[in-house]
Amino acid sequence: MTFAEVSSLRRARSTFPLLIAALALSLAVLFPLLPPSVVLAGADALFAALIFHGVCAAGFTVLHAVMITILTFAQAGVFDSATDKGGSIWIGLAVYCVASAAANFVRYRDARRVMALGAALSLAQLLDPMGAVLAVFLLPVCVGLPRAGEAAHKAGLLALLLFMPVATAMVLAYARGVLGVNFTRAASGALVETAPIYLLLLAAFAGAPVLWLTTFVRSLRRADGLIAVYTGLVVLVAAVLAYLLGTGRDVASVLIAVSAASVAGLCAWPRAGRHGDLALAAVALAAVVSWLLVNIPSVVS
Amino acid sequence: MGPSVDCDVISPASAAQPAADATNLHDFRGFRWVDLKRDPPDPALSQVAHIDAYFSRLFVPWRREKGRLVVACAEPLPSHLNYIRRAYQEPILFAKAGRSALLDAVESQYREKLSHDAVYALTDAQPALSANRTLTGGQAQLFFLLGLAAVAAALMWPRSTLAVVAVGLAAAYLANILFRTVLVWLGAAEILDAPSAPASIGDGDLPLYTILVPLYREANVLPSLVAALRAFDYPRDKLEVKLIVEADDDETRQAIRALDPDPWFHIVVVPPSDPRTKPKACNYALRFARGEFIVIFDAEDRPEPDQLRKAVAQFRSGPQSIGCLQARLNFYNRNENWLTRLFALDYALWFDFLLPGLDVLRVPMPLGGTSNHFRTDVLRGIHGWDSFNVTEDADIGIRLARLGYRATTLDSTTYEEATNRPSDWLKQRTRWLKGYMQTWLVHMRNPLALWRHAGTRGFFAFQLFIGGTFVSSLANPLMWLMFIASHMTGITFFSGAFGEALARASLFSLVAGNLLFVYLAMLGPYRRGWLQLAPYGLIAPLYWLMISAAAYRAVWQLIRRPFYWEKTQHGVSRFEATVP
Numbered sequence: 001m002t003f004a005e006v007s008s009l010r011r012a013r014s015t016f017p018l019l020i021a022a023l024a025l026s027l028a029v030l031f032p033l034l035p036p037s038v039v040l041a042g043a044d045a046l047f048a049a050l051i052f053h054g055v056c057a058a059g060f061t062v063l064h065a066v067m068i069t070i071l072t073f074a075q076a077g078v079f080d081s082a083t084d085k086g087g088s089i090w091i092g093l094a095v096y097c098v099a100s101a102a103a104n105f106v107r108y109r110d111a112r113r114v115m116a117l118g119a120a121l122s123l124a125q126l127l128d129p130m131g132a133v134l135a136v137f138l139l140p141v142c143v144g145l146p147r148a149g150e151a152a153h154k155a156g157l158l159a160l161l162l163f164m165p166v167a168t169a170m171v172l173a174y175a176r177g178v179l180g181v182n183f184t185r186a187a188s189g190a191l192v193e194t195a196p197i198y199l200l201l202l203a204a205f206a207g208a209p210v211l212w213l214t215t216f217v218r219s220l221r222r223a224d225g226l227i228a229v230y231t232g233l234v235v236l237v238a239a240v241l242a243y244l245l246g247t248g249r250d251v252a253s254v255l256i257a258v259s260a261a262s263v264a265g266l267c268a269w270p271r272a273g274r275h276g277d278l279a280l281a282a283v284a285l286a287a288v289v290s291w292l293l294v295n296i297p298s299v300v301s
Numbered sequence: 302m303g304p305s306v307d308c309d310v311i312s313p314a315s316a317a318q319p320a321a322d323a324t325n326l327h328d329f330r331g332f333r334w335v336d337l338k339r340d341p342p343d344p345a346l347s348q349v350a351h352i353d354a355y356f357s358r359l360f361v362p363w364r365r366e367k368g369r370l371v372v373a374c375a376e377p378l379p380s381h382l383n384y385i386r387r388a389y390q391e392p393i394l395f396a397k398a399g400r401s402a403l404l405d406a407v408e409s410q411y412r413e414k415l416s417h418d419a420v421y422a423l424t425d426a427q428p429a430l431s432a433n434r435t436l437t438g439g440q441a442q443l444f445f446l447l448g449l450a451a452v453a454a455a456l457m458w459p460r461s462t463l464a465v466v467a468v469g470l471a472a473a474y475l476a477n478i479l480f481r482t483v484l485v486w487l488g489a490a491e492i493l494d495a496p497s498a499p500a501s502i503g504d505g506d507l508p509l510y511t512i513l514v515p516l517y518r519e520a521n522v523l524p525s526l527v528a529a530l531r532a533f534d535y536p537r538d539k540l541e542v543k544l545i546v547e548a549d550d551d552e553t554r555q556a557i558r559a560l561d562p563d564p565w566f567h568i569v570v571v572p573p574s575d576p577r578t579k580p581k582a583c584n585y586a587l588r589f590a591r592g593e594f595i596v597i598f599d600a601e602d603r604p605e606p607d608q609l610r611k612a613v614a615q616f617r618s619g620p621q622s623i624g625c626l627q628a629r630l631n632f633y634n635r636n637e638n639w640l641t642r643l644f645a646l647d648y649a650l651w652f653d654f655l656l657p658g659l660d661v662l663r664v665p666m667p668l669g670g671t672s673n674h675f676r677t678d679v680l681r682g683i684h685g686w687d688s689f690n691v692t693e694d695a696d697i698g699i700r701l702a703r704l705g706y707r708a709t710t711l712d713s714t715t716y717e718e719a720t721n722r723p724s725d726w727l728k729q730r731t732r733w734l735k736g737y738m739q740t741w742l743v744h745m746r747n748p749l750a751l752w753r754h755a756g757t758r759g760f761f762a763f764q765l766f767i768g769g770t771f772v773s774s775l776a777n778p779l780m781w782l783m784f785i786a787s788h789m790t791g792i793t794f795f796s797g798a799f800g801e802a803l804a805r806a807s808l809f810s811l812v813a814g815n816l817l818f819v820y821l822a823m824l825g826p827y828r829r830g831w832l833q834l835a836p837y838g839l840i841a842p843l844y845w846l847m848i849s850a851a852a853y854r855a856v857w858q859l860i861r862r863p864f865y866w867e868k869t870q871h872g873v874s875r876f877e878a879t880v881p
Binding site: 179 | 485486489490654805812816819820823824826827828830831832833834835836839
């Protein structure tokens, strides 16, 4: 039973994006006024709604969509973030928005997807400094995958895609430097502790069975899915950069970023609905691995 | 003055039949032939009430002979003959006449009436919807009181008044650009690009299509105009082109004669009267239109050859409530200089995203000046264009919506010539913004009626899109001035914590508004794949300031010369007029 096959759900489907947009807008406008616990609950709900909607839209059954959403939240990184024990749900939101927007752009390349990708990269910067790294590494690759006849205008396309993230970066810098307002810090959760580099790398590789499948199984591979894989790689690069710069990154943050990229990846599987069980198995495996990974430090010590 | 309707002037009606009348000869075999140029009809027999029937069914009562009314006809369709019999209820003798001579004769009899109707048809029928008065008495009083209150408040509480004005401007500024962003998002849906099916209608099923081309001192662009109209993929016997010229424009008339165009090109000469506007000329020619559908093109337009077929397909496949289709417009000389590139970005955004966005929202759509395809009966039913409005196109889009019709977009492009000199651009933009102000004032004479007719969504869309366009243009330089002044001089316009918040809100509006303006300008050419133009969007704030200059000029003109039509000079580009 897919989302589109049930009439009441089909009606709900048309209003679901509006509800998600309303929730996102409410959070964006009201977050300075709300208690942190309410903001966190709102972010959790938003992340879950986005995952559910994305998985349904990809053609998975409602049951699979519900299970994938639950299993994604059962992963250690997301669970910790959702319950404010570590990591940041905002990173998950940022990475999911960027990965799915980039995948959709590569697949459709229409004006609406251009806007969505620019907005996602801007939003990512507001939610986490890693957004800037995503923009720098992701956009040239997206633009570098031209459709027939587009090659001549890559510079224009790059300028168009870069505009929103660059403008956001400039506005954030101006706000921080001149007005003394730090939007980024206001939205981000606090870092728990910096994990050792080997653990960050292990988390990025072992926590992403969906992305491995997307990369190496021919029947699951498509250009937009590979963009989600690439987003996962950029997350890894960002974690290493953060470690080298001494700004820190905990395992939960890396895990949640990878799981967010993974959801975007499985949404890009060709004929996704036929691979529902495989997707469930991969997300479940990621959940198990994630709990092992977050417990390694205590086992080692 | 010569005949004002000079139809078929290239193959004048005479004993030697014009080509267009060849089919009539067969049908009139055995009928008497009358030469209406030599023996004009008896004016006493004609009736004003039948004037539209004379033009649409091509007949005129000629003489009374032996107790029978002799009616001269140029098109003997059974439906026409039956109509005439029903209309007169007396013994009738039919005679044959040349089409052009007949039109000429009718026009000669009713020239004053036709000229009056071209100017005042809307004003007489629906004075509340005509821009013949810039402000109503109530509006004048309201604006006077508001002005008085603003001056008094500024004298008594200068800082607070400034704060209120600044916040109001910032809010309007941001609301306008945010609404445009929403429209672009809606208009960017790919489903709008689903092609119509022009090939699905056979030639035999295509209706008669009337093309209106108002001309004024455009002799230089006539050859390429005629070539563009000949390039239409549409049966010649189902086309009629009305080249509309002003009575004092001998140069253009001579140029048309010299070109010797096909018989389906007709010249309509508009008698002199005020206001001298394009809508008045079009209204005059509308009386002579016989097509089921009608479209208006400018002299420099290069429509895509399948545009008429697409329009017919879309009209036929859509509901009857669709009264108008707006084709997309852009420029063939977009790469001529920086101004034409920015203008192309502007048009691409407007016609490829904003108007489709309005279409998705099902709210009133201000039409562009050309390539508007109408159902002729709908256009006549709403009394044509408003002769006093200098953006009659925008006004008619709103009026259609208020009267229960829908205007929607047509996926076909007409390429035009962009003004390539700042002075010409400024004149053209001044007229557009003045027209937007006129349109806003006309439809806000009774805001409740507008709300009732257009619906809540339509009402607010009207405020944001029509009102917001000129208000944001007027606010833009003021906000820049305040920003620059406060940074250069250190003057703070607002004091206290509340004042600080207002200053930040104002700054946010300015920055966000300009960034979005740039971004939307860069996005404009995306759908057409003209991404090499996108980087020019970075200088869009300069373009916006130019629009602001035009807006202030428009306010001045609205006060001094509300109906003055600043003519745009065409045919100055060095680029060849072609459809890419």
